[in-house]
Amino acid sequence: MRYTLRDYLRLAEIGNRLRGTFELWNYREIVFPAIEEYSESIRKGTKFAHNNEFYVICPDATSRIIKDFNNGEARLYYISEVLDGEIRGVWEAGVELIGGREPDMYVEVLSVLITALESLGIEDFYIDVGSVKVWEEATRGIEPFREEVRRALLTRNFGIIESLPISAGRKRALWRLFNFRGKRSGVEKLDAIVELLGDERVFLDFGTVRPLPYYTDVIFEVYSPRLGKPLGGGGEYLVGNKKAIGFALDLGALLKLYKGRERKRHVLMGEPGEVYRRARELVKMGIPVEVRP
Amino acid sequence: MRFVLPKGRLLKPSIEFLGKAGVELDLPNGRELVSADGRVLLARAFDVPVYVEHGVEVGIAGSDVVLERGSDVFIPLELPFGKCRISVAVPGERKRYPEDMDGFRIATKYPRIARSYFDSIGVDVEVMKLHGSVELSVRTGIADAIVDIVETGQTLRENGLVEVAKVMDVSALLLVNRIAQKVLFDEINELVMKLRGVLDGGA
Numbered sequence: 001m002r003y004t005l006r007d008y009l010r011l012a013e014i015g016n017r018l019r020g021t022f023e024l025w026n027y028r029e030i031v032f033p034a035i036e037e038y039s040e041s042i043r044k045g046t047k048f049a050h051n052n053e054f055y056v057i058c059p060d061a062t063s064r065i066i067k068d069f070n071n072g073e074a075r076l077y078y079i080s081e082v083l084d085g086e087i088r089g090v091w092e093a094g095v096e097l098i099g100g101r102e103p104d105m106y107v108e109v110l111s112v113l114i115t116a117l118e119s120l121g122i123e124d125f126y127i128d129v130g131s132v133k134v135w136e137e138a139t140r141g142i143e144p145f146r147e148e149v150r151r152a153l154l155t156r157n158f159g160i161i162e163s164l165p166i167s168a169g170r171k172r173a174l175w176r177l178f179n180f181r182g183k184r185s186g187v188e189k190l191d192a193i194v195e196l197l198g199d200e201r202v203f204l205d206f207g208t209v210r211p212l213p214y215y216t217d218v219i220f221e222v223y224s225p226r227l228g229k230p231l232g233g234g235g236e237y238l239v240g241n242k243k244a245i246g247f248a249l250d251l252g253a254l255l256k257l258y259k260g261r262e263r264k265r266h267v268l269m270g271e272p273g274e275v276y277r278r279a280r281e282l283v284k285m286g287i288p289v290e291v292r293p
Numbered sequence: 294m295r296f297v298l299p300k301g302r303l304l305k306p307s308i309e310f311l312g313k314a315g316v317e318l319d320l321p322n323g324r325e326l327v328s329a330d331g332r333v334l335l336a337r338a339f340d341v342p343v344y345v346e347h348g349v350e351v352g353i354a355g356s357d358v359v360l361e362r363g364s365d366v367f368i369p370l371e372l373p374f375g376k377c378r379i380s381v382a383v384p385g386e387r388k389r390y391p392e393d394m395d396g397f398r399i400a401t402k403y404p405r406i407a408r409s410y411f412d413s414i415g416v417d418v419e420v421m422k423l424h425g426s427v428e429l430s431v432r433t434g435i436a437d438a439i440v441d442i443v444e445t446g447q448t449l450r451e452n453g454l455v456e457v458a459k460v461m462d463v464s465a466l467l468l469v470n471r472i473a474q475k476v477l478f479d480e481i482n483e484l485v486m487k488l489r490g491v492l493d494g495g496a
Contacts, residue, residue, distance in 0.1 A: 126475065156367035156368070156369050157368055159371070181475075181478060205475070225472070225476045228470050228473065229471075
């Protein structure tokens with residue numbers, strides 16, 4: 001989408017508010033160069049050649065972190081434009097928590113997500129939590145048909161599953177999962193996440209799918225009834241052999257819901273020398289000012 | 294729940310099929326694009342998937358435009374109308390098969406589908422996007438072959454073209470917005486079940 005200058009100002013405002021929330025949760029910002037050497041492990045980005053070498057512009061941040069992360073644990077966030085083969089891309093704000101205990105890490109990242117949206121004044125959202133492993137388990141014994149089951153989920157076309165040469169009982173079980181949406185599923189790990197979060201906007205929904213290939217189990221999608229597109233989503237993945245979980249928000253989607261909140265400012269007027277001296281004192285104390293010379 | 298329907302050949306069978314499932318829709322009057330009750334929107338066939346992707350709850354479009362647009366929508370049902378195919382066609386007097394089209398210029402309304410097809414058979418072609426009357430491109434010599442919709446083959450024959458390969462079968466599809474599926478879960482599931490009932494001959 002082509003943005004106006006005003007849109008870019010508002011995108012920056014949204015980014016700053018999210019930055020504030022991520023910092024409050026003890027996440028550190030990571031910045032990447034716009035251009036990176038091409039690698040098969042890096043997703044998205046717009047490819048180009050220069051001096052007989054291949055490069056990508058603005059690829060997906062999570063895959064860059066996975067590729068270069070060495071060791072240890074980390075709480076990271078980024079705010080950047082991500083291209084996908086085109087010259088215009090999507091502005092994303094994302095969080096990655098690498099290492100930690102279950103289920104705490106899921107609860108933490110979803111808490112960051114909830115407070116990030118609330119910091120923008122967006123309260124009418126839902127988070128649907130799904131699971132890759134639940135479907136792996138449900139398709140155990142019919143592995144050759146996993147791709148068809150995945151395609152059925154991606155398109156939400158149960159007819160694909162019905163046409164498979166599998167038992168009626170198995171189809172009924174898959175149908176139940178296909179339509180499961182609630183607070184308790186009987187899957188201990190997932191039920192614990194919902195219970196510990198204790199937020200009425202969080203549901204388990206096994207019809208939730210995420211297109212990215214690197215998710216290993218828990219996935220989630222966040223959306224608002226006011227917008228026909230997801231606000232973002234995320235999931236669990238591996239960095240080396242370490243568990244990680246992250247999400248990315250689509251700032252363009254948030255822009256459509258964001259009303260803007262003007263911070264109260266201390267207005268200063270008068271003789272410039274005195275006014276700016278006073279303004280410097282207030283800014284040092286973290287008080288927003290507006291100088292009207 | 295709003296429905297976006299394609300103007301043109303799919304409109305009548307779409308209304309009839311929905312009607313069989315008990316979904317009665319009032320169409321917009323005259324040249325209006327939105328019905329009086331706001332439930333029905335009429336769009337160009339190529340734009341229906343885009344409207345659904347961006348928020349209109351339900352739509353009907355051909356699988357050709359859904360694939361070409363690459364829209365992120367749910368497709369719970371294939372519908373029993375709008376059946377045709379996308380094919381490669383060439384002038385009858387210069388008949389060549391796709392495998393021998395290296396270096397050809399291909400005119401099409403479907404550049405993504407055409408590119409993907411020739412990539413899949415490892416043939417390097419130049420794809421040229423046109424917005425309609427694609428047959429004209431080979432008659433005037435600005436393209437060597439076309440990739441286009443074929444229903445009966447009559448348009449091809451009348452323009453001296455012959456079909457040399459099928460790229461894909463095409464059918465009308467039911468499209469559902471991803472978020473609407475969550476927010477209107479019961480309503481959408483009920484609609485899909487009713488339509489499936491018609492497909493299965495139950496209505």
